[in-house]
Amino acid sequence: MAQWMTLSEAVSSLVHDGDCVALEGFTHLIPFAAGHELIRQGRRRLSLIRMTPDLIYDQMIGAGCAAKLTFSWGGNPGVGSLHRFRDAVEHDWPNPLEIEERSHSDLANAYVAGAANLPFAVLRGYAGSDLARVSKHIRTIQCPFSGEELAATPAVRPDVAIIHAQKADRAGNVHLWGILGVQKEAVLAARRSIVTVEECVDALNAPSNACVLPSWVIDAVCLVPNGATPSYAHGYYSRDNAFYRRWDAISRDRESFRIWMKRHVLDTADFSEYLRVQSGLIQQVAMQ
Amino acid sequence: MSLAQCTSQEMMTVAAARTLRDGQVCFVGIGLPSTAANLARLTHAPNIVLLYESGPIGAKPPLLPLSIGDGSLAETADTVVSTPEIFRYWLQGGRVDVGFLGAAQIDRYANINTTVVGDYRKPKVRLPGAGGAPEISVLAKEVRIIVAHSERAFVEKLDFITSAGFLQGGDARRRAGIPSKGPTAVVTDLCILRPEAETNELIVHSIHPGATREVIRQKTGWPLRFSATCEETAPPTAHELEVLRDLHARTATASGSGTGGRAA
Numbered sequence: 300m301a302q303w304m305t306l307s308e309a310v311s312s313l314v315h316d317g318d319c320v321a322l323e324g325f326t327h328l329i330p331f332a333a334g335h336e337l338i339r340q341g342r343r344r345l346s347l348i349r350m351t352p353d354l355i356y357d358q359m360i361g362a363g364c365a366a367k368l369t370f371s372w373g374g375n376p377g378v379g380s381l382h383r384f385r386d387a388v389e390h391d392w393p394n395p396l397e398i399e400e401r402s403h404s405d406l407a408n409a410y411v412a413g414a415a416n417l418p419f420a421v422l423r424g425y426a427g428s429d430l431a432r433v434s435k436h437i438r439t440i441q442c443p444f445s446g447e448e449l450a451a452t453p454a455v456r457p458d459v460a461i462i463h464a465q466k467a468d469r470a471g472n473v474h475l476w477g478i479l480g481v482q483k484e485a486v487l488a489a490r491r492s493i494v495t496v497e498e499c500v501d502a503l504n505a506p507s508n509a510c511v512l513p514s515w516v517i518d519a520v521c522l523v524p525n526g527a528t529p530s531y532a533h534g535y536y537s538r539d540n541a542f543y544r545r546w547d548a549i550s551r552d553r554e555s556f557r558i559w560m561k562r563h564v565l566d567t568a569d570f571s572e573y574l575r576v577q578s579g580l581i582q583q584v585a586m587q
Numbered sequence: 588m589s590l591a592q593c594t595s596q597e598m599m600t601v602a603a604a605r606t607l608r609d610g611q612v613c614f615v616g617i618g619l620p621s622t623a624a625n626l627a628r629l630t631h632a633p634n635i636v637l638l639y640e641s642g643p644i645g646a647k648p649p650l651l652p653l654s655i656g657d658g659s660l661a662e663t664a665d666t667v668v669s670t671p672e673i674f675r676y677w678l679q680g681g682r683v684d685v686g687f688l689g690a691a692q693i694d695r696y697a698n699i700n701t702t703v704v705g706d707y708r709k710p711k712v713r714l715p716g717a718g719g720a721p722e723i724s725v726l727a728k729e730v731r732i733i734v735a736h737s738e739r740a741f742v743e744k745l746d747f748i749t750s751a752g753f754l755q756g757g758d759a760r761r762r763a764g765i766p767s768k769g770p771t772a773v774v775t776d777l778c779i780l781r782p783e784a785e786t787n788e789l790i791v792h793s794i795h796p797g798a799t800r801e802v803i804r805q806k807t808g809w810p811l812r813f814s815a816t817c818e819e820t821a822p823p824t825a826h827e828l829e830v831l832r833d834l835h836a837r838t839a840t841a842s843g844s845g846t847g848g849r850a851a
Contacts, residue, residue, distance in 0.1 A: 325641045325670055326656025350670070351718075374715030376654035377617065381715075388713045400702070403640055403719035404674040411671045423679050424722040427698075427751025427763045433707050448764065478641045478656045479669045533658055540653050540842065 301471025301494070301517040306526075307569065309493045309519035310336045314345075314459050317366075321348040321457040321489065322355060325480030326376060327533060330463040331355050332526035332570035333495055338362045339564055348457055350406050350481060354529070354546050357381040358564070360396060361556050367397040369455070371406045378543055382550040392553065399436060402428075405452050410481045412454035413488025425450045460489035463527045464512075465534060466503060467496045471514035474503045477533030479510055486512055495523040497535050523570055593823050595776040596735075597831060598795045600626060601823040603687075603733045603774040611684040612636045614723055617655040619733045620687035622834070623774075625651065629830050638677060640719045642668045651838040674719065678726050686727030688720055688750070690734045692742050695788050695809045696759075697732060697752030697770035699724070700745040707747060717749050724750040729768040736775035742808040753787035760787070777803050779820060788812070793820045 304312075314320060314337060322330050334355040337345070346367040349356055354375065359365055361383030373384050387396035401409070408420035421440060431437040431450070440451040462482040464475035473494050475482065486492045494517050505511050514520075525532075529539035549559045567573045593601075603623035607613060609632040615624045617639075625648065628635050637646045641656035645665030652660055661667045668677070677683065691714050692700040701720060705711030724730050730752075734740055752770050753760045760769055773780040773789055777798040780789040791803060791813045804811055823831075 326654045327641075327658070327661075370716065372716050372718035373713075376656075377652075380713075385713045389710060400716055402717045402721045403670070404679070404722040407671040407674050411675075422675075422722070423726060426725050426765045427748065427754050427760065428717070428721040429702070429707075429748045430717060430721060477658065477661050478643070478667060480641070480656070481670050483669065484671060531658055533661065538654065538658065543653070 301467075301514040301520045303471060303499070303520050303522070306332060306336050306495060306521040306523055307340075309521050310340055310342075313491050313493055313518055314342060316342055317344045318458040319346040319348065319456075320459045320461065321455065321485045322461045323349060323480055323482045323485040324463060324527065324530065325351060325478055326353075326538075327478040327480065327531055328463045328475060328482065328527050329353055329355055329530035330461050330495055330526065331528060331530065332523040333461045333463070333493060334359055335564050335570060335573060337364055338560070339567075348455055350403060351376070352381060352384060354381070354543065357383040357546070357550055358560065360384050360387050361393065361550065362560055362564075363393045365396060366394070367399065369399040369401065369406070371401050371403045375543060375547060377540075378547050382547070383556060386553070400430060400434060401436070401452065402430065405437070405450070406455065407481055407484075409452055409455040410484035410488050413456045414484045417454055419451050419453050422450050422452070455488055457485065457489040458491060460485040460492045461495075462486060462492070463495045463523075463532070465497050465532055466500050467494065467520045468500055468503050471517060471520045472503060473512040473514075473517060473520065474505045475510050475512075483510055483512060486516060491518045492516070493519045493521065495521045495526040497524055497526070497532050498522070525574055526570060528574070593828055595795065595797070597823060597828060598820070599733065599735065599774055599776040600831060601827045602779055602793075602795065602820055603731065604630065604827070606731050606772050606774065607632055607635055607685060607687075610634045612638065612682060613685045613687055614638045614640070614678060614683045614727055615687050616689050616718070616720070616723075617652065619689050620731075622651055623733055624687055625834065626827070626831050629834065630827055638673065638683065640670065640673060642670055642673050644668060644673070644677065649837070650841050651834060674722065678719075678722060681726070683723075683727045684729070686723035686730045688723060688730060688732050690732055690740065692740055692745055693732065693734055693773065694742060694745045694752075696754060696756045697773055697782065697789055698745055698748045698754060699732065699750040699752065700747045702747040702749045704746055720750040724752070724769070725765050725767060727767065730770045732770050732773045734773065734775060736777040736803065736806045738806050738808055741806060753782060756787050757785070777806065781814075783812075783814075790814050791817055793818055795820045796822050
């Protein structure tokens with residue numbers, strides 16, 4: 300049964316150093332507030348999983364939270380590289396980062412396998428790709444009926460899944476909509492889960508086939524308005540494309556990254572203060 | 588429309604859009620493939636069905652999306668499915684006619700690298716990685732590739748094959764157990780290349796106005812051949828250019844304000 304609590308309480312009680320953690324959200328509903336809280340609480344040696352690492356994992360990797368990353372596409376969408384991710388892979392900064400690289404279809408199937416309590420996923424894919432050559436996790440299996448050869452990859456079973464959603468009711472049932480990515484599968488594949496939401500409502504009033512995660516598959520629900528920004532929450536706020544572009548310059552250099560991280564994340568008490576600092580800085584720039 | 592009035596980038600986008608036919612089901616990557624596919628939708632292919640890996644099916648974005656999961660894709664789609672479903676039922680289910688990909692590097696057999704430059708374990712440049720390209724290149728009935736022509740992109744030998752084209756050429760793709768056609772056209776800002784019968788090596792079929800064989804050769808890392816019937820690409824029509832520029836202009840105006848929610 301989900302408990303309502305602060306994000307700080309949820310992270311401190313449910314995420315431990317060395318855990319395997321998946322923060323999911325495909326461009327939409329990326330749990331930035333939760334990622335910041337992991338950085339603020341100084342989590343270390345995490346094995347991170349995420350299809351599209353995006354800015355939030357760039358920040359966590361640069362802040363030294365991660366020992367390993369399992370992913371399928373690691374870029375700043377529409378902008379370019381994730382510089383902190385590249386610095387970790389190319390120069391071991393701030394620490395070496397082990398990578399387990401898979402394709403989108405593979406990871407999506409691996410989450411499904413995890414949610415379905417299967418040890419591995421079966422898919423058509425990887426034929427002719429060198430990914431199968433460099434990864435011990437990409438193997439083949441023969442169909443017992445036809446003899447056809449198919450790709451087999453291990454299921455994803457995180458210790459903790461963290462997602463952001465639009466709404467939860469007072470009992471902690473969660474409703475999300477729009478681009479859904481693999482969030483439902485991530486929560487059902489994980490041992491523990493945290494959901495941050497835009498708002499708490501008396502009744503979800505969700506249509507019968509809506510994506511609703513019942514309270515009893517979630518551990519913690521946390522009210523964090525704007526908790527997905529600079530990504531977006533469909534029906535609530537838009538993607539801050541300008542921040543995605545600005546991140547390129549902030550993250551390109553270790554020192555400017557460190558200063559930004561201290562000012563915005565380490566020196567702020569929580570995500571609402573982070574948002575105040577962000578908007579204050581934007582106003583200052585506008586006034587100059 | 589005279590040549591002076593269009594950039595090589597515009598020519599590339601228009602030429603890529605023209606390779607798509609009305610009514611086709613197209614799995615679209617973000618960036619140039621998405622621009623070209625939407626140009627096709629707004630010109631000669633109004634009934635093209637655009638699928639994005641974030642889950643929108645039948646997306647009709649009014650502006651060019653910056654990211655693969657833009658809200659405008661979901662809002663204008665016929666339906667939005669989860670990421671596992673888009674890959675399992677729709678792509679792997681065999682419902683995609685054309686996979687439309689970009690590339691960081693490409694070789695003469697249209698294999699693509701988007702993973703690393705240099706050694707995989709100690710890369711000189713770490714690129715974003717595979718995304719959905721390894722499965723799109725295998726599971727779509729055929730593939731189009733759009734990539735700007737340069738020596739850095741058109742290389743003699745790839746450091747890493749992320750997504751299969753024709754592998755070592757000839758019937759290597761079929762021998763690797765891949766039944767689909769693979770890349771049927773590679774569109775650049777200088778020309779259009781297609782695989783040669785039998786060898787499956789990319790050869791130039793059409794040269795864009797203003798480009799020359801010499802420049803194309805210079806910017807290609809292998810000894811490039813030209814088809815015996817190589818012709819000049821028809822320049823963009825006034826209508827194609829007008830629609831493309833309008834799309835870019837409207838996207839630039841809205842840039843930074845994003846898409847996907849009500850005004851906050």
